[in-house]
Amino acid sequence: MYRDDIRLDMDSSIKAKSYERVHVTLTVGESSVHIIIIYHLHPTKKSNVKSSDFFAEFATVIDELSSISDEVIIAGDYIIHWDTPTETETMVVTREGQNILGNQWMIPMLSDHFVVQADLQMSRPRPREKTVSYRIYDAINIRNGLQSISHDSPE
Numbered sequence: 001m002y003r004d005d006i007r008l009d010m011d012s013s014i015k016a017k018s019y020e021r022v023h024v025t026l027t028v029g030e031s032s033v034h035i036i037i038i039y040h041l042h043p044t045k046k047s048n049v050k051s052s053d054f055f056a057e058f059a060t061v062i063d064e065l066s067s068i069s070d071e072v073i074i075a076g077d078y079i080i081h082w083d084t085p086t087e088t089e090t091m092v093v094t095r096e097g098q099n100i101l102g103n104q105w106m107i108p109m110l111s112d113h114f115v116v117q118a119d120l121q122m123s124r125p126r127p128r129e130k131t132v133s134y135r136i137y138d139a140i141n142i143r144n145g146l147q148s149i150s151h152d153s154p155e
Contacts (some may be wrong), residue, residue, distance in 0.1 A: 038061075038070070040076065
């Protein structure tokens with residue numbers, strides 16, 4: 001990151017059989033939000049993935065996140081087979097009463113997936129103080145400057 005008061009940390013410690021996952025923690029100043037993106041793998045005999053595997057592993061994720069006091073966003077594609085043909089649901093989930101998400105919109109792609117875009121309601125980092133040195137160019141006496149340069153330069 002280009003600022004030291006904005007950090008992005010990746011957690012790749014959790015491995016799952018039924019989904020792929022990216023878990024990052026975005027820290028801005030003193031506030032943090034955990035963003036988890038999940039892609040539920042399509043249950044097939046070949047992949048040996050069952051919907052029940054996903055529900056069990058997803059419950060573990062929810063348990064893990066329940067102990068985190070920071071804001072949490074879970075987003076992704078969830079392939080769910082109920083009594084109808086398999087459907088892919090794109091969802092963004094936050095805790096009840098959490099106000100981290102601002103405007104949200106979905107951008108359709110060429111496949112059955114969507115890009116979910118959202119504004120995060122996080123406080124901006126404090127502006128940094130910096131000292132800026134400058135000269136008032138109108139007050140520069142060019143003739144004196146040229147004389148100073150000509151006297152300082154070796155012959």
